[in-house]
Amino acid sequence: MARDHEAHNRAFWDADADDYQAAHGEALDTAPRGWGAWRIPEAELGVLGDVRDLDVLELGCGAAQWSLALAEDGARVVGLDQSAAQLHHARGCGVPLAQASGEAAPFADDSFDVVFGDHGAMGFCDPEVTVPEVSRILRSGGLLAFCISSFLKWLTDEEAGSTHELQRGWFGDHALVWPEGVAEFQLPYGEWLALFRRHGFEVEDLLHLRAPKDGTTTYDEFVPYVWARRWPAEEIWRVRKR
């Protein structure tokens, strides 16, 4: 893919932010400490744990619902997003905001204890750029945690949604621009592991999210319930900087 994915994604979210917040904002406000399309509670998954007194960066924060909740939990949080229109929905929430790409975070080395995103920048940036960038701004012992679409979903998605057939290859097919204009990245598991290791991370967990029984979502086109009960449509990496 051409290296203009940041521009693709900025244009998409600048145009879509009002519709996105109209569709999902209420659910995000109601359950801000929830992961993925099914808002699976942080209290159940324990991805971030106790964030009190930690310096936390949300990478791709949208309207910063997660950031605000963690600030209420006692973290010093910054929300970063490259879309001015998404950040417009976060303005006034009381959390410091940065308009920048996750590929060039405007922070000094060793600034944060936790960098995280829930379908945030990690899925829409080139991992070869973001993984070293996050390693740079995290302190030793710091946590990178992010929820993205699963690699299985990536392999089986077609334009209309998830299918039961392979739609693209395991090897080489690691970036695309969807027809609506979103540029997305994925890596096979072995490549994520090698990339994390190269940049000083140790993997603590890879969580595969299952749609809860009778679960509901505002992202039902993105992640159909029947599919997401049988297979993981989303996954969360937890990796720690040595």
Ligand SMILES: C[S@@+](CC[C@H](N)C(=O)[O-])C[C@H]1O[C@@H](n2cnc3c(N)ncnc32)[C@H](O)[C@@H]1O
């Ligand atoms: C699917 S939304 C999720 C936002 C938020 N976590 C939520 O649940 O609403 C993805 C966000 O990532 C942001 N994003 C995409 N590419 C980015 C980049 N290169 N740098 C920073 N943010 C980016 C978009 O602007 C958008 O706000």
